[in-house]
Amino acid sequence: MGGPRFEPVRTVRAYERVVEQVEEAIESGALSPGERLPSERDLMVQFSVSRSTVREALRVLQARGLxxxxxxxxxxxxxxxxTPAALHKSMTTLARVAELSLAELVQFRMVLDSSASLLAARLRTDGQLAEMGAAVARMRAATDHDAFVAEDVSFHDVVARASGNKLIQICTDVVRSIVLGLISEKLAAAHDRQAxxxxxIKHHEEVLAAVRAGDGPLAARLTRKAMYDYYADYVPDGERPALRALLE
Amino acid sequence: MGGPRFEPVRTVRAYERVVEQVEEAIESGALSPGERLPSERDLMVQFSVSRSTVREALRVLQARGLxxxxxxxxxxxxxxxxTPAALHKSMTTLARVAELSLAELVQFRMVLDSSASLLAARLRTDGQLAEMGAAVARMRAATDHDAFVAEDVSFHDVVARASGNKLIQICTDVVRSIVLGLISEKLAAAHDRQAxxxxxIKHHEEVLAAVRAGDGPLAARLTRKAMYDYYADYVPDGERPALRALLE
DNA sequence: GCAGCCTACTGGTCCGACCAGTGCACTAGC
DNA sequence: GCTAGTGCACTGGTCGGACCAGTAGGCTGC
Structure with a gap:
């Protein structure tokens, strides 16, 4: 004690410094979407590094979707x-590497989408309500399965938007596409698809009615129930109790 | 019609092919954590590309946390x-670039943490219950503010773990650290910190009691309330109603 | 048997070069 | 005068070679 406290020197790679500076410029708004970065040859002069270093930095920025x-x-x-592309990528990786089960993903959807319904019931505009109705109508009119799923998605998307929470909107979108990617082939091959x-459709109409009536808790409960009914068949028996824990 | 349908050729960069192959090897489990990749000079031979290309691919894999x-x-x-580091990074970027408000982040925490409490009330083990109790005890014993916050975090972490859902656990962790990063200085400067x-502590004890009693809905409600009381002061007046929509 | 040095190899960075592709300015034709 | 076509300057993508500082493990000398 008493002597100067030295901290371990963290060696920072040159390309990381480049990434940091460009990232800061973008996140602070100094560079707006649509604007252009200088060419790689210009950047290597400005940062006084080689083009290899500039390129490695650009690769990282590109991987982050910036x-x-x-x-x-x-x-x-x-x-x-x-775009949530980077988020989507890292969550997809997460799903594979951390070995997320379908049950966990569906459970997460039940949490997020039901919360979106709850909030939407209070905060939705009349225009969003009309959009939801239109999506259900298009579901009813859909002839092939792909179109049906697409309209199903668009319904949930409007609800998520109506929740007023961008993070909920993005996360529902990301998790939904991961879940659909996992079981799309099983869905398409489901027997008794008409039923x-x-x-x-019935479930969606009920949710819509609850949202229209402003009954958030009911809309949330119906959303969880609808999602359980839709996905439970694809979840292993042993993991279904965890899903049912959200139904009460 | 009638002629062969040509599809647009998507030009794929060489480094992307390298990323794909290594990524696949890792996600499929052919390469396990702790194992080593061949050296860059070996890789350039195996993929028959230049070292620059190998390095750009490694930069991307590194940015993804693999x-x-x-x-x-x-x-x-x-x-x-x-590690959720990549997820954390992309969500932090999201928070800045998509201009997520503190209210949205707190609302998201209210959703996630209350769901974690709900599930934990049904699925927690006795060991996890003991861990929660110990965390609360350490909160009570904490002398400085940093230690207090750390124990607060560890309590929520045990609850999230007890939910049995890794995705909930990871996302609560990520969002929490973003929120704390946004207002840590304000928290530290809060007047009447003792109160x-x-x-x-009282709130946590109540949540713990509900979890111990197996009353999920109560635990969830208390969690939302606790979080609202803790953060509402830092949320602009106009956005508080959106938070209260979750309290009912 | 062990402490300390040495070396082979690593990743980080730089340089210079070539290629295919793009957009713009210029030009030839109307 | 205006448009359609062409050439050029510059871009990013890839390659090869080079040098450096740092590491780990084998080797040497004790």
């Missing part, structure tokens, strides 16, 4: 508007 | 066990 570069483009890399579709 | 490389390490890049800490 920029995109096309060969031959004379304007340099383009700053992208935000399933009829039941799904 | 591997790590240290200069001078004679064993090559290391395959990492899964706040006492109230927080």
């Amino acid at each position: 920029v995109r570069s096309r060969p031959g483009d004379p304007h340099g890399a383009e700053v992208l508007p935000f 399933l579709m009829r039941q799904t | 591997v790590r490389s240290r200069p001078g390490d004679p064993h090559g890049a290391e395959v990492l066990p899964f 706040l800490m006492r109230q927080t």
Whole structure:
């Protein structure tokens, strides 16, 4: 005690410094979506590093979904508007590497979508209500299974939007596409598909009615129930109790 | 019609092919955490690409949190066990670029943590119950504010773990750290900190009692209430109704 | 048998080069 | 005068080679 406390020196790679600076410029708004970065050859002068270093930095920024570069483009890399693509990628990786079960994913959807319904029941605008009704109508009119699923998705999307919470909206979207990617083939091959579709439409109409009536808790409960009925068949028996724990 | 239908050729960069192959090997389990990739010079032979290309691919894999490389390490890049670091990074970026408000983040926490409490009330083991009790005890004994927050976090962490859902556990962790990062300085400067800490301990005791009693809905409601009381002061007036919509 | 050095190899960075693709300015034709 | 076509300057993608600092494990000398 008493002497100066030395901290371990963290060696920072050159490309990381480049990433940091560009990232900061984008996140702070100094660079807006649609704007262009200088060319790689310009950047190597500005940062006084080699082109390899610049390129490695750009690869990282690209992997994070912040920029995109096309060969031959004379304007340099383009700053992208935000998309949940990076979030989607890392969550998909998570699902595989952390060995997330279908039950866990469905359970997560039950939590998120029911919360979205709860909030939507209080906060939805009349226009969003009309959009939900239109989506259900298109579900009823859908002839093939793909179109039906697409309209199903669009219904849930409107509800998530109506919740007023962008994070809920994005996460429902990401998790939903992961779940659908896992079992889309099983869904398409489901026996008695007509009955399933009829039941799904009925569930959606009930949720819509609850949202229209402003009954959030009911809308949330119906959403959980609908999701359980829709996915339970694909979840192993032993993991279904965990899903039912959300139904009470 | 009638002629062969040609599809647009998607040009795939060489480094992307390398990323795909390594990623597949890791996610399929052919490469386990702790194992090493061949050296960059070996990889450039195996993939028959240049070292620059190999390095760009490794940068992407590193950005995704799948591997790590240290200069001078004679064993090559290391395959990492899964960490939510990449998810954390992309969600932090999301929070800044998509301009997520504190209210949205807190609302999301209310949704996730209350669901964790709900599930924990049914699925917790006795050991986890004891851990929760110990965390609350350490909160009561904490002398400085940092330690108090740390124990608070560990309580919520046990609850999330007890929910049995890894996705809930990871997301609560990620969102919590983002929220705390946003307002940690405000929390530390809060006036009447003693009263706040006492109230927080009381809230946690109530949640713990509900979890112990197996009353999921009560535990969930108490969790939402506790979180609202803790964070509402830092949320702008106009956005508080959206939070209260979850309290009913 | 052990402590300490040595070396072979690693990743990080730089340089220079070539290629295919792109957009723009310029030009030839109307 | 205006448009359609062409060439060019520059882009990003990839390659090869080079040098450096750092590491680990084998080797040497004690």
